[in-house]
Amino acid sequence: MSEQRSQADAASWQGFSTRAIHAGYEPDPQTGAVNVPIYASSTFAQDGVGGMRDGFEYARTGNPTRRPLEANLAAIEAGAFGRAFGSGMAATDTMIRAALRPGDHLVIPNDAYGGTFRLIDKVFTQWGIEYTPAAVNDVDAIRAAMRPNTKLVWLETPTNPLLNVGDIAALAQVAHEGGAKLVVDNTFASPYLQNPLTLGADVVLHSTTKYIGGHSDVVGGALVTDDEELDAAFAFLQNGAGAVPGPFDAFLTLRGIKTLEVRMERHCDNAEKLVQFFTGHPAVEKVLYPGLAEHPGHQVAATQMRRFGGMVSVQLAGGKQAALDFCSRTEIFTLAESLGGVESLIEHPGAMTHASTAGSLLEVPENLVRLSVGIEDGGDLLGDVEQALEGL
Numbered sequence: 001m002s003e004q005r006s007q008a009d010a011a012s013w014q015g016f017s018t019r020a021i022h023a024g025y026e027p028d029p030q031t032g033a034v035n036v037p038i039y040a041s042s043t044f045a046q047d048g049v050g051g052m053r054d055g056f057e058y059a060r061t062g063n064p065t066r067r068p069l070e071a072n073l074a075a076i077e078a079g080a081f082g083r084a085f086g087s088g089m090a091a092t093d094t095m096i097r098a099a100l101r102p103g104d105h106l107v108i109p110n111d112a113y114g115g116t117f118r119l120i121d122k123v124f125t126q127w128g129i130e131y132t133p134a135a136v137n138d139v140d141a142i143r144a145a146m147r148p149n150t151k152l153v154w155l156e157t158p159t160n161p162l163l164n165v166g167d168i169a170a171l172a173q174v175a176h177e178g179g180a181k182l183v184v185d186n187t188f189a190s191p192y193l194q195n196p197l198t199l200g201a202d203v204v205l206h207s208t209t210k211y212i213g214g215h216s217d218v219v220g221g222a223l224v225t226d227d228e229e230l231d232a233a234f235a236f237l238q239n240g241a242g243a244v245p246g247p248f249d250a251f252l253t254l255r256g257i258k259t260l261e262v263r264m265e266r267h268c269d270n271a272e273k274l275v276q277f278f279t280g281h282p283a284v285e286k287v288l289y290p291g292l293a294e295h296p297g298h299q300v301a302a303t304q305m306r307r308f309g310g311m312v313s314v315q316l317a318g319g320k321q322a323a324l325d326f327c328s329r330t331e332i333f334t335l336a337e338s339l340g341g342v343e344s345l346i347e348h349p350g351a352m353t354h355a356s357t358a359g360s361l362l363e364v365p366e367n368l369v370r371l372s373v374g375i376e377d378g379g380d381l382l383g384d385v386e387q388a389l390e391g392l
């Protein structure tokens with residue numbers, strides 16, 4: 001039998017997939033199980049009062065399926081500490097409560113994920129937290145939105161659903177100069193395409209429901225940081241507020257991560273094919289994809305991302321009705337919210353994921369359609385959008 005791998009090895013693994021497949025876990029010494037067992041146990045026997053085995057006491061505090069996932073998430077995001085949550089929104093909620101107090105202020109993207117905007121606008125404002133939306137692709141606008149009481153700059157890049165690109169290194173500097181932390185919601189890029197901590201971000205947030213899980217079969221979230229104090233606050237809130245994933249969720253997420261690199265490569269290949277097809281199509285007024293040379297964020301994206309991702313948005317020349325028709329005519333692309341799974345999805349953000357932004361500064365164009373390009377056969381996907389756009 002080969003020597004046991006240690007966590008120290010993970011730091012020396014250069015290749016993404018080696019870390020994705022091995023970091024955080026080694027074959028069980030007792031049984032040799034090569035995968036993490038699903039420890040369906042809410043409590044753990046103690047050898048005498050306070051005598052915890054391997055640090056486990058109660059499964060809200062820590063669970064032997066969740067712990068390898070957390071170590072793995074840290075490794076694939078090139079961070080020191082990883083924490084897993086019951087959803088991306090639970091991670092978002094934890095991040096805000098760890099970093100902000102009543103009277104504090106944060107800057108958010110003016111095209112933030114709808115759920116992030118809703119939580120801040122409808123819940124946290126009730127607790128005395130103030131926010132200013134600003135364009136992530138405009139460093140000066142973010143700087144201008146900073147106030148003396150700004151404690152957090154919230155960044156998504158690429159953004160959802162407009163695929164604007166923020167310069168992580170430049171915005172980390174802006175945040176730090178203003179005495180704030182930079183958190184990057186890295187859900188759209190995934191840890192394979194972009195590692196914000198290496199560019200100066202303080203925290204990386206994921207909805208692991210999306211690319212990390214990758215199979216549309218589990219909801220989860222993650223926070224990764226090098227900041228020991230923040231990590232302690234995250235752990236305190238995991239235990240104190242309890243928004244943690246169960247062991248089966250942790251297992252599914254770990255299982256998804258193993259294939260993240262191969263899935264992302266295929267997502268990117270297929271997205272590029274579709275972008276090429278949409279560009280110049282008479283029914284398409286505008287293609288939003290950071291891989292396009294004419295995309296305003298292309299240079300920054302090319303610097304900070306490995307490739308440009310599997311999300312493509314288009315604005316249709318025929319307006320809202322054409323957008324709605326396109327969404328209902330595809331056969332392989334399923335009309336559904338969410339993204340990042342192996343199967344292709346299509347949606348109308350204005351009426352679906354971003355309906356809560358209607359009438360606000362964050363409202364999205366009504367002719368906008370968002371595609372989460374899956375890993376099916378690229379030719380079949382092209383044929384599907386081609387027939388769906390016919391006559392629009």
Ligand SMILES: *Cc1c(COP(=O)(O)O)cnc(C)c1O
Pocket residue numbers: 087088089090113115116156160185187188206207208209210219220221
């Ligand atoms: C889905 C999503 C979230 C929220 O995550 P859930 O797992 O659905 O709670 C946050 N940010 C982005 C960018 C998302 O796409």
